[in-house]
Amino acid sequence: MHKRHVWLAVGLAMVLVMACALTGCGGGTNGNNASASTSLKDTITFAQGADPRGLDPAYIDDNESAKVIVNMYEGLLKYAADSAKVEPSLATSWDISSDGLTYTFHLRKGVKFQDGTDFDAAAVKFNIERQLPPKVTADMPYASFVWGTVKSVDAPDSNTVVIHLTQKNSAFLANCAMSMGAPMVSPTACQKDNNNMNNDPVGTGPYKFVSWQKGNSIILVRNDNYWGTKAKTKNLVFKVIPDNSARLLALTNGDVDMIDGIDATAVQSIKSAGDVLHTTKGMNISYMAFNTTSPIFKNAAARKGIAQAINRDELVKNLYQGYATPASTILPSFVPGFSKDVQQTGYDVAAAKAAIAAAGIKTVHMITYSNPRPYNPATGAKLATAIQGYLEKVGVSCKIDTYDWTTYKTKVVAGDYDLCFYGWTGDNGDPDNFLNLLATNDWSQNMARWQDPTYIKGIAEALAMPNGPARDAAYGELEKQAAAANVWYPINHTQLLWAASPGVKGVLYHMTGNTFFADSTVEQK
Amino acid sequence: MAKNRKDKIGELMTEAQHNEASAPPETAADPRVETETALTKNVVGDETLAEKPENQWVEMWRSLLANKAATISLFLILFIVLVAIFVPMFMPKTPTTNPVNSKIMLYNPTVTNMSAVRQPPNAKHWFGTDDLGMDIFSRVIAGARVSLSVGVIAVAIALALGVTVGAVAGYIGGWLDTVLMRFMDMMLAVPSILLAITLMAVLGKGIDKAVIAISLVYVPEYARIVRSTILSIKENDYIAAARLTGDSQSRIIFRHVLPNTLSVIIVRATLGISGAILDTAALGFLGMGVQPPQAEWGAMLGWARGYIFQCPWMLIFPGMAITLSVLAFNLLGDGLRDAFDPKARVK
Numbered sequence: 004m005h006k007r008h009v010w011l012a013v014g015l016a017m018v019l020v021m022a023c024a025l026t027g028c029g030g031g032t033n034g035n036n037a038s039a040s041t042s043l044k045d046t047i048t049f050a051q052g053a054d055p056r057g058l059d060p061a062y063i064d065d066n067e068s069a070k071v072i073v074n075m076y077e078g079l080l081k082y083a084a085d086s087a088k089v090e091p092s093l094a095t096s097w098d099i100s101s102d103g104l105t106y107t108f109h110l111r112k113g114v115k116f117q118d119g120t121d122f123d124a125a126a127v128k129f130n131i132e133r134q135l136p137p138k139v140t141a142d143m144p145y146a147s148f149v150w151g152t153v154k155s156v157d158a159p160d161s162n163t164v165v166i167h168l169t170q171k172n173s174a175f176l177a178n179c180a181m182s183m184g185a186p187m188v189s190p191t192a193c194q195k196d197n198n199n200m201n202n203d204p205v206g207t208g209p210y211k212f213v214s215w216q217k218g219n220s221i222i223l224v225r226n227d228n229y230w231g232t233k234a235k236t237k238n239l240v241f242k243v244i245p246d247n248s249a250r251l252l253a254l255t256n257g258d259v260d261m262i263d264g265i266d267a268t269a270v271q272s273i274k275s276a277g278d279v280l281h282t283t284k285g286m287n288i289s290y291m292a293f294n295t296t297s298p299i300f301k302n303a304a305a306r307k308g309i310a311q312a313i314n315r316d317e318l319v320k321n322l323y324q325g326y327a328t329p330a331s332t333i334l335p336s337f338v339p340g341f342s343k344d345v346q347q348t349g350y351d352v353a354a355a356k357a358a359i360a361a362a363g364i365k366t367v368h369m370i371t372y373s374n375p376r377p378y379n380p381a382t383g384a385k386l387a388t389a390i391q392g393y394l395e396k397v398g399v400s401c402k403i404d405t406y407d408w409t410t411y412k413t414k415v416v417a418g419d420y421d422l423c424f425y426g427w428t429g430d431n432g433d434p435d436n437f438l439n440l441l442a443t444n445d446w447s448q449n450m451a452r453w454q455d456p457t458y459i460k461g462i463a464e465a466l467a468m469p470n471g472p473a474r475d476a477a478y479g480e481l482e483k484q485a486a487a488a489n490v491w492y493p494i495n496h497t498q499l500l501w502a503a504s505p506g507v508k509g510v511l512y513h514m515t516g517n518t519f520f521a522d523s524t525v526e527q528k
Numbered sequence: 529m530a531k532n533r534k535d536k537i538g539e540l541m542t543e544a545q546h547n548e549a550s551a552p553p554e555t556a557a558d559p560r561v562e563t564e565t566a567l568t569k570n571v572v573g574d575e576t577l578a579e580k581p582e583n584q585w586v587e588m589w590r591s592l593l594a595n596k597a598a599t600i601s602l603f604l605i606l607f608i609v610l611v612a613i614f615v616p617m618f619m620p621k622t623p624t625t626n627p628v629n630s631k632i633m634l635y636n637p638t639v640t641n642m643s644a645v646r647q648p649p650n651a652k653h654w655f656g657t658d659d660l661g662m663d664i665f666s667r668v669i670a671g672a673r674v675s676l677s678v679g680v681i682a683v684a685i686a687l688a689l690g691v692t693v694g695a696v697a698g699y700i701g702g703w704l705d706t707v708l709m710r711f712m713d714m715m716l717a718v719p720s721i722l723l724a725i726t727l728m729a730v731l732g733k734g735i736d737k738a739v740i741a742i743s744l745v746y747v748p749e750y751a752r753i754v755r756s757t758i759l760s761i762k763e764n765d766y767i768a769a770a771r772l773t774g775d776s777q778s779r780i781i782f783r784h785v786l787p788n789t790l791s792v793i794i795v796r797a798t799l800g801i802s803g804a805i806l807d808t809a810a811l812g813f814l815g816m817g818v819q820p821p822q823a824e825w826g827a828m829l830g831w832a833r834g835y836i837f838q839c840p841w842m843l844i845f846p847g848m849a850i851t852l853s854v855l856a857f858n859l860l861g862d863g864l865r866d867a868f869d870p871k872a873r874v875k
Contacts (some may be wrong), residue, residue, distance in 0.1 A: 268838055384820060386658055405819060
């Protein structure tokens with residue numbers, strides 16, 4: 004009996020050893036593939052966590068699609084490399100009428116789509132009109148966000164586009180630079196594809212589409228007829244590796260050149276494998292919202308008391324290990340309208356205790372999400388638990404309910420909470436995109452359920468103001484109003500982490516989360 | 529070779545003993561019943577009750593003590609049980625992050641403290657702290673209470689259901705046996721953890737649901753063991769005798785048949801507790817059992833798995849707790865099996 008056990012154990016151990024040996028061999032051969040030369044590779048491979056939803060800019064709302072799309076398509080405008088300011092792209096210049104209702108774009112001459120179609124005013128008109136009523140379809144998620152204020156589009160000549168708006172909208176220029184909805188597709192190809200280019204993309208960008216093996220990889224090749232500087236590396240491959248540790252392993256093995264979707268816990272293994280960790284400032288905000296309609300937090304003094312109990316700097320530093328910036332404002336520092344003068348309620352335990360005693364708060368009901376989010380890689384559950392520690396120190400006990408993301412969104416709309424955790428990743432880099440969240444009466448976005456007439460009026464006015472210092476100052480004032488009312492407790496702006504092998508140069512990982520590979524090169528190992 | 533033969537002879541020799549020895553009081557008396565009248569049966573039974581069983585249990589106990597691994601495991605389990613019951617009573621109830629006193633470093637296991645995160649084991653935090661500053665030593669102890677109670681309760685429920693199903697199926701037989709056991713086979717065909725996860729998906733998250741899911745998953749195992757044991761027992765003459773004396777079906781099952789399966793059930797249940805602890809940890813790891821920040825070993829592992837290279841102590845201590853307790857229950861189960869089995873009994 005016992006003897007048989009011993010043999011069984013020995014047998015199992017041998018199987019284990021053999022399995023290790025086999026996998027070890029596999030790793031060895033992979034490593035040998037990279038021959039020793041110092042020239043540049045003709046392929047750059049980037050691994051991301053999910054398959055794109057599609058490759059037609061009109062039908063996407065996810066970052067995974069956008070990362071691929073921005074290499075194949077271009078919009079009228081683009082963002083500056085290091086901020087959310089707009090720059091010329093397919094439009095070389097633009098004029099705005101004095102009433103702010105007419106935008107005239109002067110298009111770049113001699114640009115052709117990858118299928119040979121000319122890029123001209125008619126193409127722009129086609130692109131905008133396919134996302135406007137009556138042609139717009141329900142599965143174009145960003146159509147109304149980007150083009151919703153467009154009344155009509157005129158093409159007086161082949162290089163001029165005149166866009167009439169229904170209302171003043173200073174965010175319109177920023178919208179034209181977005182990676183969702185705004186990039187221009189080839190009208191010929193689009194009509195041939197039945198108005199859906201998700202599987203057959205044709206744009207004007209530096210790379211063109213070759214193939215897409217769903218759930219596995221997308222292959223792009225250099226567009227040799229590109230109007231600008233041609234891409235430096237010939238082939239661009241996007242790989243899909245959903246599992247975080249498998250993706251990390253793919254990088255450290257040398258199977259891929261670059262990955263993203265990393266959290267602070269992976270930093271050590273990246274560095275010890277000799278790869279390079281990069282950070283990009285994130286256009287996002289993670290916050291805790293006070294439900295201003297709950298019996299407890301109707302009271303502004305109670306909200307302030309809770310805010311005073313939390314040590315934001317310590318929390319952010321220790322939870323994200325330095326890869327996030329404590330948020331003193333809702334707007335990230337590079338978004339227009341950011342103001343250094345905004346002061347959030349500071350950490351003050353004594354004052355917190357007094358305020359909480361005065362308001363008679365004993366328990367609060369928190370709801371949170373269980374998964375990591377781009378603005379909170381530590382997961383909502385951990386963030387809520389960390390905050391709970393601070394609140395218990397001032398005598399408030401917390402009931403935390405954690406839900407998966409889909410359920411969580413319905414719980415937020417249902418509104419049965421005192422505190423909830425949420426965040427926002429900016430769409431277009433316009434301050435309205437962030438600060439409007441506190442003015443809307445859409446409870447899936449305005450978790451604080453705050454409806455302050457002054458603030459709402461201020462948001463509407465600021466949206467109509469022309470871009471410039473006056474508009475920026477108006478948003479600074481609105482931030483101050485929100486901070487004084489303590490309706491949100493802004494926690495942090497999370498940095499975007501990505502890692503690449505040391506030979507990778509020239510990748511632009513933009514704060515919008517988009518990856519531009521046109522200037523990238525990879526040295527052979 | 530020679531040894532094998534000897535074993536075989538020993539086996540044959542002890543076979544007769546075995547039937548008698550492993551049979552608890554009443555059934556031990558049963559062979560005689562055949563020759564006694566119904567009237568004297570009780571008297572004879574009571575007499576044997578007075579002395580035979582004691583020998584039986586004492587012998588098993590001695591055999592268990594002679595098995596070092598099982599003895600150590602038994603004391604380890606006793607230690608874990610005592611710690612799980614009594615130590616949490618001394619943990620600070622109030623939301624404080626200070627230890628109880630300067631000697632015993634016990635903290636409230638669910639209170640986070642962002643000013644003391646990811647500390648390696650030290651004098652203040654014996655097992656270190658996790659990424660939210662919770663004391664791992666206190667959490668491992670609090671987790672013992674969860675794991676042990678889930679293990680015992682889940683096995684108790686599974687045992688009650690499984691034994692009933694197995695006994696009915698085995699004793700009554702026929703189409704009822706076919707229906708019940710085919711259903712049990714269907715449940716066994718699905719990997720146990722997968723079945724538990726599916727049940728959790730239906731029931732929802734939470735430790736109470738984890739107990740139900742785990743116990744349901746273990747039912748078929750007990751049903752099968754009990755049924756097969758009963759199939760062999762019910763052919764014995766003393767069962768026929770009981771039937772002849774006019775005992776009711778349920779009386780025969782519960783008084784004559786089941787006591788004979790007791791040794792098998794006890795062994796299986798002991799091993800089952802370790803399985804249940806492991807499954808609790810697995811469900812916790814997958815985020816379906818205990819909801820953080822409540823302390824549970826598997827949930828602690830799941831919570832900390834990103835930190836395996838950076839802060840290994842966050843995984844080592846709850847991992848060790850799972851390993852040690854599962855190992856202890858397994859070794860004790862093995863020891864009990866040997867003790868119950870006269871052939872393997874250490875003398």
